[in-house]
Amino acid sequence: MKGKGLFNNRNRAFFPIAIWVLMFVWCAIFFVMFFWGILTSLKTQTSFWMDPVGLPMEEFGGWRFDNYLLVFQYVRQNIPAGRWVYLPEMLYNTLFYCLVYGLIILIGPMITSYVYSKYAKKEPWVRIVWIIFMINTYVPLSASLGASIRLAMQMGYYDNLYLFTFVHLSGFGGSFLIYYAIWKGLSWDYAEAAIMDGAGPWTVFLRVMFPMTKTVFIVLYVTEIVGLWANYTTPMIYLRSYPTLAVGVFNFQQSYEAGAASSVPVKVAALITVAVPMFALFMVFREKMMGTLTLGGLKG
Amino acid sequence: MVNKRMNKKNAVNMMTRKRQDRIFCISALAIFLVHWLIFWVYANMSSIQMAFTHYDLLLGEHVVLPQDKIFDNFVEFFNKITGSNVTYLLNGAYFHIISSLLCLPFSYMIAFIIYKKLPGHGIYKTMLYLPVILGSMVTSLLYMHVVESGISGLWDMYMEDSFPYVFTDVRYNRLTVSIYAIFYGLPGSLLINLGSMSRVPNDLIEYGELEGLSLFKEFIMITVPMVFPVLQVQCLGLFTGFFLNQGPLFALYRESAPDELQTFGYYMFIKVYNSESKANANNAVNYGFVSAANLCIGIISVPIIHGTKWLFDKIDPGAEF
Numbered sequence: 001m002k003g004k005g006l007f008n009n010r011n012r013a014f015f016p017i018a019i020w021v022l023m024f025v026w027c028a029i030f031f032v033m034f035f036w037g038i039l040t041s042l043k044t045q046t047s048f049w050m051d052p053v054g055l056p057m058e059e060f061g062g063w064r065f066d067n068y069l070l071v072f073q074y075v076r077q078n079i080p081a082g083r084w085v086y087l088p089e090m091l092y093n094t095l096f097y098c099l100v101y102g103l104i105i106l107i108g109p110m111i112t113s114y115v116y117s118k119y120a121k122k123e124p125w126v127r128i129v130w131i132i133f134m135i136n137t138y139v140p141l142s143a144s145l146g147a148s149i150r151l152a153m154q155m156g157y158y159d160n161l162y163l164f165t166f167v168h169l170s171g172f173g174g175s176f177l178i179y180y181a182i183w184k185g186l187s188w189d190y191a192e193a194a195i196m197d198g199a200g201p202w203t204v205f206l207r208v209m210f211p212m213t214k215t216v217f218i219v220l221y222v223t224e225i226v227g228l229w230a231n232y233t234t235p236m237i238y239l240r241s242y243p244t245l246a247v248g249v250f251n252f253q254q255s256y257e258a259g260a261a262s263s264v265p266v267k268v269a270a271l272i273t274v275a276v277p278m279f280a281l282f283m284v285f286r287e288k289m290m291g292t293l294t295l296g297g298l299k300g
Numbered sequence: 301m302v303n304k305r306m307n308k309k310n311a312v313n314m315m316t317r318k319r320q321d322r323i324f325c326i327s328a329l330a331i332f333l334v335h336w337l338i339f340w341v342y343a344n345m346s347s348i349q350m351a352f353t354h355y356d357l358l359l360g361e362h363v364v365l366p367q368d369k370i371f372d373n374f375v376e377f378f379n380k381i382t383g384s385n386v387t388y389l390l391n392g393a394y395f396h397i398i399s400s401l402l403c404l405p406f407s408y409m410i411a412f413i414i415y416k417k418l419p420g421h422g423i424y425k426t427m428l429y430l431p432v433i434l435g436s437m438v439t440s441l442l443y444m445h446v447v448e449s450g451i452s453g454l455w456d457m458y459m460e461d462s463f464p465y466v467f468t469d470v471r472y473n474r475l476t477v478s479i480y481a482i483f484y485g486l487p488g489s490l491l492i493n494l495g496s497m498s499r500v501p502n503d504l505i506e507y508g509e510l511e512g513l514s515l516f517k518e519f520i521m522i523t524v525p526m527v528f529p530v531l532q533v534q535c536l537g538l539f540t541g542f543f544l545n546q547g548p549l550f551a552l553y554r555e556s557a558p559d560e561l562q563t564f565g566y567y568m569f570i571k572v573y574n575s576e577s578k579a580n581a582n583n584a585v586n587y588g589f590v591s592a593a594n595l596c597i598g599i600i601s602v603p604i605i606h607g608t609k610w611l612f613d614k615i616d617p618g619a620e621f
Contacts, residue, residue, distance in 0.1 A: 144595075
């Protein structure tokens, strides 16, 4: 195929080479940053101060994999009830936050876009879905953070991990357009065949149409999980008694406790600990995530 | 007779199906419509109403401001935004220019080079997407450790003078934060950009190749016009970002970012965050001001967004595919 090599005629120009070099430099810096992080997380504080960029020094404690165990001990968060929340509980909060909230965030746009794409002609009032989506997208109005917190308190979902789920049950979220494009691309013939066999609309949706979008659903779900895993501001404000891993590790970075708790290697180990699960998840779904979103992300 | 019965049966079936469809639509949408009414309509109304209130410490609730002070929160907003040499606005503009005017064009160029499948495109694609996977918190704090501990330690080992506190020292803090903002912003919305580029028709690209277009010309003359609608959407918030952009300030500094770097978006967030973290949850003294600011920004945004859209429509090459 033409144009693949960096040094063929078409590419032998300033533009592609300059951008290629820029990307190379960016990746090199990113790689060095992470390599430095992993190396640092395996040192003692003394070894780190003696040589902040070298390998762990044997005479100052050598390779300290137990820094990751210290993370479990030191990453903790004081909650309004007056007790400490440690890493295992944070992990539970994080998993609930990511797995359940991720699902809820996705279900709404999936259903509303389906109804709009398949029923708007039969039921004209369904067009309200599109109108609301446009209002949400183009009216630059959003409740202030203060008003949102007050609403949360009034409705009782402030600082409640389980009730706060319902706030995310929006039908007009970010994946509305992606799903709308997918439903538009799916032929209604499959549904017609099922209807001929006596299937009702919910059966058609759940057992015929939805399974055909399973791959995209999984990819979008994983993408939501990744985003929620790293989100620390929302739980920090709304879920103060349910700190997630991201919140715990973010707060831990400002720890000034004596000893290992405030050492740079343990703090960096905490960062690596919160990063590794998502990195692993991404590596597992890498091809699917990048391929599917690239192909489906903007249609429609 | 048979035909008539068949027609009647069909009509009944059609009616049943229509009723089933209607029930389905109502049952599928009801919960989301109610959700929207509560969390968009009511929340916005509540936010607007809150803009005219102040927090009464004795009563422990928000009360409407007296008639002669009804616009106090708005006055405070305009004083804040125009005071101190409009620092907040300028900082917001500064960080927004970094992300929109500097990083956005480069992010498109990067996506283009990956899309053209130049050597290493696979690994570049994965690496450049990693900041999204790891999140801004991990990336920014790791950057902070690298600079504060790694580079600083290395400097102290080989240099005679000590490494400055680059995150707080007024001479270096803007540069230090800007480097991070550029670094984090360069990949941009990689997957979305790649997705839009993958829709450019091959025939057009091949035609360009036959005409001897260089990659740069292909980028400028074919790719950018083709992905212009997506670019337009990404640019719609170009000017409103001046108000709302926080940059990486909270991740790097928490609530103690240096005054000379603070943006208005950061300032508003901290006002609420401090109310939440420093005292009990009812201490909502800043909510009125934040709501007024939010409302003002929303109102100011309307003409700005429409103006930006009008501008982009004017320069839209109108390419269709």
